[in-house]
Amino acid sequence: MLQTYSYQDLSASEINKLISRNADEDQTIGQRVEGIIAEVRSRGDEALKAFAEKFDGVKLDKLFIEKAEIAQIAAGIGAEQKAAIDLAYANISAFHAAQKHQEAPVDTMPGVTCWREARAIERVGLYIPGGSAVLPSTFLMLGIPARIAGCKEIVVCSPPQKDGLINCYVAYVAVLLDVERVYLAGGAQAVAAMAYGTDSVPRTDKIFGPGNQYVTKAKTLIQSTTQTAIDMPAGPSEVLVLADEGANPEFVAADLLAQAEHGADSQAILVSNSSALISETVAALERQLAVLPRAEIAAKAIANSYAVLTADLVQAMDFSNLYAPEHLILATANWKELIPSISNAGSVFLGHLTPESAGDYASGTNHTLPTSAYARSYSGVSLDSFIKKITFQHISPEGVHQIGKAVEVLAELEGLQAHKNAMSVRISSVNS
Amino acid sequence: MLQTYSYQDLSASEINKLISRNADEDQTIGQRVEGIIAEVRSRGDEALKAFAEKFDGVKLDKLFIEKAEIAQIAAGIGAEQKAAIDLAYANISAFHAAQKHQEAPVDTMPGVTCWREARAIERVGLYIPGGSAVLPSTFLMLGIPARIAGCKEIVVCSPPQKDGLINCYVAYVAVLLDVERVYLAGGAQAVAAMAYGTDSVPRTDKIFGPGNQYVTKAKTLIQSTTQTAIDMPAGPSEVLVLADEGANPEFVAADLLAQAEHGADSQAILVSNSSALISETVAALERQLAVLPRAEIAAKAIANSYAVLTADLVQAMDFSNLYAPEHLILATANWKELIPSISNAGSVFLGHLTPESAGDYASGTNHTLPTSAYARSYSGVSLDSFIKKITFQHISPEGVHQIGKAVEVLAELEGLQAHKNAMSVRISSVNS
Numbered sequence: 001m002l003q004t005y006s007y008q009d010l011s012a013s014e015i016n017k018l019i020s021r022n023a024d025e026d027q028t029i030g031q032r033v034e035g036i037i038a039e040v041r042s043r044g045d046e047a048l049k050a051f052a053e054k055f056d057g058v059k060l061d062k063l064f065i066e067k068a069e070i071a072q073i074a075a076g077i078g079a080e081q082k083a084a085i086d087l088a089y090a091n092i093s094a095f096h097a098a099q100k101h102q103e104a105p106v107d108t109m110p111g112v113t114c115w116r117e118a119r120a121i122e123r124v125g126l127y128i129p130g131g132s133a134v135l136p137s138t139f140l141m142l143g144i145p146a147r148i149a150g151c152k153e154i155v156v157c158s159p160p161q162k163d164g165l166i167n168c169y170v171a172y173v174a175v176l177l178d179v180e181r182v183y184l185a186g187g188a189q190a191v192a193a194m195a196y197g198t199d200s201v202p203r204t205d206k207i208f209g210p211g212n213q214y215v216t217k218a219k220t221l222i223q224s225t226t227q228t229a230i231d232m233p234a235g236p237s238e239v240l241v242l243a244d245e246g247a248n249p250e251f252v253a254a255d256l257l258a259q260a261e262h263g264a265d266s267q268a269i270l271v272s273n274s275s276a277l278i279s280e281t282v283a284a285l286e287r288q289l290a291v292l293p294r295a296e297i298a299a300k301a302i303a304n305s306y307a308v309l310t311a312d313l314v315q316a317m318d319f320s321n322l323y324a325p326e327h328l329i330l331a332t333a334n335w336k337e338l339i340p341s342i343s344n345a346g347s348v349f350l351g352h353l354t355p356e357s358a359g360d361y362a363s364g365t366n367h368t369l370p371t372s373a374y375a376r377s378y379s380g381v382s383l384d385s386f387i388k389k390i391t392f393q394h395i396s397p398e399g400v401h402q403i404g405k406a407v408e409v410l411a412e413l414e415g416l417q418a419h420k421n422a423m424s425v426r427i428s429s430v431n432s
Numbered sequence: 433m434l435q436t437y438s439y440q441d442l443s444a445s446e447i448n449k450l451i452s453r454n455a456d457e458d459q460t461i462g463q464r465v466e467g468i469i470a471e472v473r474s475r476g477d478e479a480l481k482a483f484a485e486k487f488d489g490v491k492l493d494k495l496f497i498e499k500a501e502i503a504q505i506a507a508g509i510g511a512e513q514k515a516a517i518d519l520a521y522a523n524i525s526a527f528h529a530a531q532k533h534q535e536a537p538v539d540t541m542p543g544v545t546c547w548r549e550a551r552a553i554e555r556v557g558l559y560i561p562g563g564s565a566v567l568p569s570t571f572l573m574l575g576i577p578a579r580i581a582g583c584k585e586i587v588v589c590s591p592p593q594k595d596g597l598i599n600c601y602v603a604y605v606a607v608l609l610d611v612e613r614v615y616l617a618g619g620a621q622a623v624a625a626m627a628y629g630t631d632s633v634p635r636t637d638k639i640f641g642p643g644n645q646y647v648t649k650a651k652t653l654i655q656s657t658t659q660t661a662i663d664m665p666a667g668p669s670e671v672l673v674l675a676d677e678g679a680n681p682e683f684v685a686a687d688l689l690a691q692a693e694h695g696a697d698s699q700a701i702l703v704s705n706s707s708a709l710i711s712e713t714v715a716a717l718e719r720q721l722a723v724l725p726r727a728e729i730a731a732k733a734i735a736n737s738y739a740v741l742t743a744d745l746v747q748a749m750d751f752s753n754l755y756a757p758e759h760l761i762l763a764t765a766n767w768k769e770l771i772p773s774i775s776n777a778g779s780v781f782l783g784h785l786t787p788e789s790a791g792d793y794a795s796g797t798n799h800t801l802p803t804s805a806y807a808r809s810y811s812g813v814s815l816d817s818f819i820k821k822i823t824f825q826h827i828s829p830e831g832v833h834q835i836g837k838a839v840e841v842l843a844e845l846e847g848l849q850a851h852k853n854a855m856s857v858r859i860s861s862v863n864s
Contacts, residue, residue, distance in 0.1 A: 084841035091540035091835075098538045099548070106530045108523035108796035116531070119775050121809050137842060169845055205809040220656045224665075229809040233656075248861070254854040261850040293849050335826075342822065343551050350826040353862065355854035358827055361842040362835050364540035365823040377553050377637040377661040379821040389811040390774065391797040394767075394782040395790055403523075403794050409516035410569060410793040413601055417725050418693040422686040422787035429680070430785065 001302060002270065002282050007310040007319060018306065019323045021235060021267070021372045026213065033217040037192040044198035051189040058164045063200040064181040065166060073171035081169065088140055088362040089176050095364030096145045099383035111399025118387040120150040123202060125194030125228075127209030128158040128170060130186060135210075136169035141366050141381065142208045143177040149386035154179060155194055155204050159186025187211070188218035195222040203228070208381065210234055210368065231381055235372030236265040239356055240325035240345075242316050242338075243281070245274035247331040248352055252277070253284035255329055256305070257298055258357050264300035269323065270307040271316045278307045317341045324375040327356045346375045397430045404430075433734060434702065434714050439742040439751060450738065451755045453667060453699070453804045458645065465649040469624040476630035483621040490596045495632040496613040497598060505603035513601065520572055520794040521608050527796030528577045531815035543831025550819040552582040555634060557626030557660075559641030560590040560602060562618060567642075568601035573798050573813065574640045575609040581818035586611060587626055587636050591618025619643070620650035627654040635660070640813065642666055642800065663813055667804030668697040671788055672757035672777075674748050674770075675713070677706035679763035680784055684709070685716035687761055688737070689730055690789050696732035701755065702739040703748045710739045749773045756807040759788045778807045832862045 005018065039047040045063055052060045065073070077085075105115035126142040129135050139156070146154050156179055158166055166174075166182050174182055183201050185193055191211075197203030206229040207219060219230045239259040243252050256268035272278050285302065289295055310316040317338060320328060324344035332338065335350045342348060346369030347359055359365045368381035395403065404427040411419035437450065471479040477495055484492050497505070509517075537547035558574045561567050571588070578586050588611055590598055598606075598614055606614055615633050617625055623643075629635030638661040639651060651662045671691035675684050688700035704710050717734065721727055742748040749770060752760060756776035764770065767782045774780060778801030779791055791797045800813035827835065836859040843851035 080841055081845055084838040084845075087541075087835070087838040088842060091544065094540045095538050095546045098535060101533060101535070103530060103533070106527050106796065108526045109519075112523070112790075112795050114527045114796045116814070117771070122775060133847060135846060137846065224652045224656055227805050227808070229806070248857075250857050251854070251861075254850065254857050257850040258848070258854040261848060288850075288853065292853075293847075298850065339549070339824070343554060344820075345822050347823040347825070350824060353829065353832050353858050354825055354827040355839075355858060357843055357848075357851040357854045358544075358835060358839055359823075359825055360839075360851060362838045363544050363825045363827065364538065364546045365825050370820075373659050374661070375820065375822075376659065377820065379819075380823060382548070382821065382823075384816070384821070387811075388776075388802075388807065388809065389814065389816070390777050390807075391779040391791075391812060391814075392771070392782060393779070393786055393791055393795045393797050395786040395795065397785065400785050403519070403790060406516040406519040406794045407787075407789055407792075409512055410520060411789055413513050413516075414567060414569065415565060415725075416690070416693060416789075418686065418689040418720075418730065419789040419792060421720065421724075422683070422690040422789045425680075425682050425686050426785050426787060429683075 002307050004307040007308050029217050033188045036188040040189050040192035041196050045200050048185050056159050058160050064183045070171045070174045073168050074175045076168040077172045091364035092144045096148050096383050109402040111396035114393045116389045116391050121205050123153040123204040124151045125155045125204035125207040130159040134167040136173045137361050139173040141368050145383045146386050157183045157185045157190035160184040188214040191218035195226045195228040232378045237262045238267040239327040240269040240320050241329040243272045243331040246333050249280035249284045252281045253288050260298035260301035261294040266301040268305045271319050273310050273312050324373040326369045326371045344375045346370050346380050400426050400430045434739050436739040439740050461649050465620045468620040472621050472624035473628050477632050480617050488591050490592050496615045502603045502606045506607045508600040509604045523796035524576045528580050528815050541834040543828035546825045548821045548823050553637050555585040555636040556583045557587045557636035557639040562591040566599040568605045569793050571605040573800050577815045578818050589615045589617045589622035592616040620646040623650035627658045627660040664810050669694045670699040671759040672701040673761040675704045675763040678765050681712035681716045684713045685720050692730035692733035693726040698733040700737045705742050705744050756805040758801045758803045776807045778802050778812050829862045832858050
């Protein structure tokens, strides 16, 4: 059931094929999303209500739920669930708060002082998927760093439930984050509303959050056509488990299946230097899969996945770096020594007792991560995603003496006389 | 010549019009760029040679210049120019090296340890514009942080000069950066080559650099269609000078013109609480403009610019934050007190002796900055632009006790049984 390849038998083009992601995008989606965006731009709130009726099957009187009502809904949460969300909230807060950092100013020359300061992005839009799967964890992962950054306005969109409200877990997270409103909008229409603004939904500077192919397409489109930025491009979720002969096949199988249950297009890759570990994992996978509630989805994802047998762990890490996984689990004894050789990954889970699901929910790291090999160039969401770093510089009279001539010469050689003049007038004033 | 508005007389929609950028994009560019990209994808090096002949007017035998030849070309540089480039190199290096930062690990709970580590983006592509304007400063601004980050492969593309070679200043920067080759490709075709790869030009993970509308369009397209990222969206350059009654009109006029000479679509905005300063600056502007070599371009940009008279500096800063300028010059006595109120800007120049041109060339800050109000959500290029931050986590048996239950509960409430299992199997093993 899990196709196995031997690394040393693979040609370069076969490796390229293995590391390339499924890209059978529905070509009609682009047009449909463009249509949805155009509707939201021209008809605003009316379009959002019409789409809620069409896609979410609910007639909405107003497009948001306010604080008091959110608190009422949140009160329906169980004690065990509340404790679990509180624990996750505390850990995610602790990890993201530690990402605050103020650099010291640098005197690059006497009298020339340069530094950077962080400023929160003022208006951020958070998309929290809803519908069949309800994802309060995503709300924690986006809302906590937005609050720590100090964003002035946090706009939250989530598709309405069948009752025209929001789920109690999402409501409880909204309470923890002290959010004023949750807007009842899902899909591409929510993204369009946060990019262009409607009477109800404010326009934002940057949109965050995962979603289906419609949401993803809408984010890509607004990124290239509006002044609203996005967190990162998104594709199906994926894990690469790098396991040695001492790994526990039951654990490895459970980790692969945790990924596989996300969706039929998810990928769960096993890379190991031990053929025994691979075959034992495959056996455990079949046993565990049989009793999963989402077995059908997981089986499809597993059919879309594979194992790679390598000569050693160096080769295994080479393959992992080429694949650039969203999640990398190092189920090896020597995980500490392997860390420096990791060059491309979103988030890394170290040793036998650190499942990906710990990071998905509660360890403190962010679960919004680069997929589809974007880990080669993108970081996951962090406090950095909610701030800009502005550079500052100050030049004293001494600094003008130190740097003035070089600026004049460089402006001159680039043929920019007015750039030179702007320095020359200062040099004259300091010398006079 | 510089249209002046009174802030308090402006309606919200008039302010919106003032802060919105010129967006009269040539609609035919998209199709032409798509055609160029398709050519490079299908014909590779042959397409690059054909475009060099068509657009740069030069027949190329090979598509790159190598180290030895680069050094020969660089030897042609004058002593004064060499000293100026060396000074800029040292300052930019000092400022960007200070951006290195290793966060300490965080124990979010006993036995649950999380941290981030930086990894260089492995293959970066730098686009250095050439042709009429030669921009060695851009090469410094992109190449220095790439080297400090530790990028394995730095691919440099620059359009060939009429002699089929590169300019001596660009060559000298290549020597300083120890670059192996400079590829002779410009425009959209260079971007396509770095995104898809050709026989000569390696495919890269992220492309940096300014350019004309073709380059910008090509970057936008490859960002949404390939796995190659880009530094940021780009538009015409701009400055906002915020000046009080004590500012020097000659300095302010020189700063506005330094921006205006970039191109007819550049914007140079003056915001002041002093009508005297505005009228004196306008007079100085006319005098200085008359003797500029690029007066025609600058005059067009000035016609596209304006001044805003405000009641006080708080109002002036409000306008600046709405505009979100790429460059912000605080030509005021109280620049220190104004700093905390800056929320949107790319790079800020403090006081009367700090012209933008200092930062364009040599103070140490980066000059690749967000334009077109993208300063609301984007930072300028920095060391961060050339790295990813990977999150790591390790959980001990104690950590499994601390966090295990919460992970199970959260997975369950999101309906993800396999996520729960991945934690449950660890809990069982730790308890047994």
